[in-house]
Amino acid sequence: MIVVRLDRILADRKMKLSELASEIDITVANLSNLKTGKAKAIRFSTLDAICKALECQPADIIEYTDNES
Structure with a gap:
């Protein structure tokens, strides 16, 4: 299972999701989907x-965890 740890990195950097979205020119909704694990894919860009x-x-x-353990 692939787990997105974006929330942890944002907390470490003391950055809000909206700040990151603005900085990288992506919608907050799309970034939120990635953060919550609802996104099915992410572009390399x-x-x-x-x-x-x-x-x-x-x-x-992005982290891989074994579902069976």
Whole structure:
């Protein structure tokens, strides 16, 4: 299972979702869907923009967990 940890990174950076959305030019609704795990996909360009804005790596945002454990 893929888990999005965007909320954790935002909290670490003391940044609001709306601030990030504005900085990377994406709607708050789309970013919220990603944050809550409702998104089915993410574009590499969006991931790139998020990582640049938050000064992090993709692995800081997206995590794989084994459903069976």
